[in-house]
Amino acid sequence: MxxxxxxxxxxxxxxxxxxxxxxxxxxxxxxxxxxxxxxxxxxxxxxxxxxxxxxxxxxxxxxxxxxxxxxxxxxxxxxxxxxxxxxxxxxxxxxxxxxxxxxxxxxxxxxxxxxxxxxxAALFLSTQKERIALMQELTWIGSTHALGRVAGFLLDLHERLDAAGLVEDGGFDFPLTQAHLGELLGLTGIHVNRTLKRLDATGCIERTRRRLRLIDLNGLRGLAPNHAPRYAGIEAWDRLGRPGAGAARPALRERAL
Amino acid sequence: MxxxxxxxxxxxxxxxxxxxxxxxxxxxxxxxxxxxxxxxxxxxxxxxxxxxxxxxxxxxxxxxxxxxxxxxxxxxxxxxxxxxxxxxxxxxxxxxxxxxxxxxxxxxxxxxxxxxxxxxAALFLSTQKERIALMQELTWIGSTHALGRVAGFLLDLHERLDAAGLVEDGGFDFPLTQAHLGELLGLTGIHVNRTLKRLDATGCIERTRRRLRLIDLNGLRGLAPNHAPRYAGIEAWDRLGRPGAGAARPALRERAL
DNA sequence: CGTGGCTTTGAATCATATCAACTGACGTGG
DNA sequence: CCACGTCAGTTGATATGATTCAAAGCCACG
The missing domain is CATH 2.60.120.10 (Jelly Rolls)
Incomplete structure (x- = not known):
């Protein structure tokens, strides 16, 4: 693989x-x-x-x-x-x-x-991005209903899985139990259950065994409190002045004996 | 200054x-x-x-x-x-x-x-520390009552202010309104009010004008869900292998014309 | 001396937690 | 191949913590 x-x-x-x-x-x-x-x-x-x-x-x-x-x-x-x-x-x-x-x-x-x-520097940028993600999660949990939290999490998850190439036809493997979702979103497993059923009933998502499909992304976005921010790529590194770009410095392998 | x-x-x-x-x-x-x-x-x-x-x-x-x-x-x-x-x-x-x-x-x-x-590298470590702080905050907000959230925040704040030398006799200037606290802790300003009064009544804190005093730190710790983790200092940098410690590299000032 | 920001208080309502019980799927050992 | 135990999901009844709305009080500042 x-x-x-x-x-x-x-x-x-x-x-x-x-x-x-x-x-x-x-x-x-x-x-x-x-x-x-x-x-x-x-x-x-x-x-x-x-x-x-x-x-x-x-x-x-x-x-x-x-x-x-x-x-x-x-x-x-x-x-x-x-x-x-x-x-x-x-x-x-x-x-x-x-x-x-x-x-x-x-x-x-x-x-x-x-x-x-x-x-x-790239690693640094990447961990700053994680910080933003945490702030985002804090925002969900701090100031929305169960419905918004679940919708927001599922959307974010879908986006990340998609980037990793793990989404097929809007569906993906979903190993989290409802209790896990509860611990993640600051809810009871039981309440997560009711919320998922509600999402299910409105036709936004489809649940089978250990698989989940997001059917109506826009519907979910309507429920979720806020969309994810746009991340920069190489530009961010450019703005930092391209650390290491031209510098002549000892190559990693020469010293790695 | x-x-x-x-x-x-x-x-x-x-x-x-x-x-x-x-x-x-x-x-x-x-x-x-x-x-x-x-x-x-x-x-x-x-x-x-x-x-x-x-x-x-x-x-x-x-x-x-x-x-x-x-x-x-x-x-x-x-x-x-x-x-x-x-x-x-x-x-x-x-x-x-x-x-x-x-x-x-x-x-x-x-x-x-x-x-x-x-x-x-030091900057990197310091932002990782911030990530831990965010995780901590997420934990307060995700899984505790108002009382625990407020107590936890006040303790954390006290510790940081103390490190900055801004605490006198357990008391410090406190410019946050109750509405601010609400936005921070995922509560209504009104509920923050009731919670502060409760803390006040039990004698854990003392509020005057724009100043706050934590009287019973241990009492607060009993209410707060978890204490802050212990941070490493220079040791952390040591464990990373002391980046930059011995390297001969162009001095900053030589290039800063 | 009045105005605006912040705090305090009460009553009604809503969302979520808690407790308890039941169901169905799955894997295991007899 | 069946009986059993476990684990995840489902459901209902009830309790509670937090929100909402409304209004009054307090204080600081212009």
Whole structure:
């Protein structure tokens, strides 16, 4: 299977050095089963991850035992970066399906800043984008009804799955339970159920076994509180002044003995 | 007034080059009045900001005209980074008090990656920390009562103000209206009022004019859903392999003619 | 001394949570 | 091949927290 590199090349033009680096990351992969913990909240932070295949939740626990899912990760996502500045992970990572990922040691990230500033800058931009996504999610949860939250999440998910090439005829595999959706959107699983039924009844979506189809995208958009912002691509990198573009600096491979 | 540089030196040991850079940023400042827009959502993104003095809200608008405040910024914070990857700003910035800040052109950030990788890495870590803060906020809002949300926010605020040296005897200036708190915590201003009164009645807090005092921190912690995670400092940078630590690279000033 | 912003209060209503029970699909072991 | 247990989804009745609307009070400022 071709790993979903589209996200890694999002902000920075593909360069041979970067490509070498990525393939070296992608060479040793780990596999996780459904429901397996990839990293528990509180574990020492020793690496970040690149998700090659499958879905992963990133969640925060509360004292009373409940948890808030803060992000549903899809293939191509980088995982674990928020905890980079923490001694112990602030977010748990759990496999929602069978998962294949690459573990990237922290020192590797340091080398990136040292030797491939353009890639480091791209990574930086990409995590800022995640910050916007979090802000967006906060907005859904903070100030809309259940209907808007569910609609908003489904639209966002659809868009991301589409970008990863995982949508067929408006439909996609959907491994989240209603309880998961509840933990993600700040609702009870039960209320999620009623809301999904409502969406179903209005003909916006179609649910079968473990698959979901968005039929009426515009209908959903009418229910959702706000649309996703437009992301820049290479332009953003341009505006930063193209870090690393022309600089003569030691090549990664020359030092990597 | 001494600008609050503590945040800039959080993850990286002070170096003469970095100090020069920071003082060059800090040399031209802008001033904003209370309630003035620093940047509107949708404005083209041309710079980021360093907040020297005053409070600033960062907020996202919704179609129905309501807005969600996603962060209350205090002196020493970097503003506007989430929109770095967007053509048009995804978050509005508004002065909550009189404000003094420095505007940093995007190209300056690019230069950072190019020429001072250690500072770039520190900036990266610092924005990851912000991501954790957002996740934390999401957790409050997604899965707790009004009481927990308010208590959690006040504790977090107190901690940050304390780090900035703005707390005196447990008390601090508090320019947020109850409506602001509502927009921040996903509640009605009215409900915030009732909640504050409740906290007041139990003796956890004390409100006077535009000032707030947290009297019973442990009591508040009992109400809040979760405590803030422990942040690493220089250690985090160590774990990354100290980018830029020993590298001989062109000094910033030599090129800055 | 009046005006406008912010806070406080009450009553009615709505959305969501909670509790409890039932259903159907699936996988497992006898 | 069937009986069983588990897990996800479904449904109803009731409780509660938060919103909405309306109005009064307070204070600061011009």
């Amino acid at each position: 071709q790993p979903p590199l589209h996200r890694l090349n999002e902000f920075v033009p593909a360069s041979p050095l970067a490509a070498d680096l990525f393939t070296s990351w992608l060479s040793h992969r780990k596999v996780f089963r459904r429901h397996q913990n990839i990293r528990r909240e509180g574990d020492p932070v020793s690496s970040v991850f690149f998700l090659v295949k499958g879905w992963v939740t990133s969640s925060v626990m509360m004292r009373d035992g409940r948890r808030q899912i803060v992000k549903v990760h899809l293939p191509g996502d980088m995982l674990g970066f928020p905890s980079l500045a923490l001694e112990h992970a602030g977010e748990g990572l759990e496999a929602l399906t069978g998962v294949e990922l690459c573990s990237i040691p922290l020192a590797e990230i340091g080398r990136l800043f040292e030797e491939l500033p353009s890639v480091a | 001494q600008p609050p540089l503590h945040r800039l030196n959080e993850f990286v040991p002070a170096s003469p080059l970095a100090a020069d850079l920071f003082t060059s940023w800090l040399s031209h400042r802008k001033v904003f009045r209370r309630h003035q827009n620093i940047r509107r959502e949708g404005d083209p993104v041309s710079s980021v900001f360093f907040l020297v003095k005053g409070w600033v809200t960062s907020s996202v608008m919704m179609r129905d005209g309501r807005r969600q405040i996603v962060k209350v910024h205090l002196p020493g914070d970097m503003l506007g980074f989430p929109s770095l990857a967007l053509e048009h700003a995804g978050e509005g910035l508004e002065a909550l008090t009189g404000v003094e800040l420095c505007s940093i052109p995007l190209a300056e950030i690019g230069r950072l990656f190019e020429e001072l990788p250690s500072v770039a």
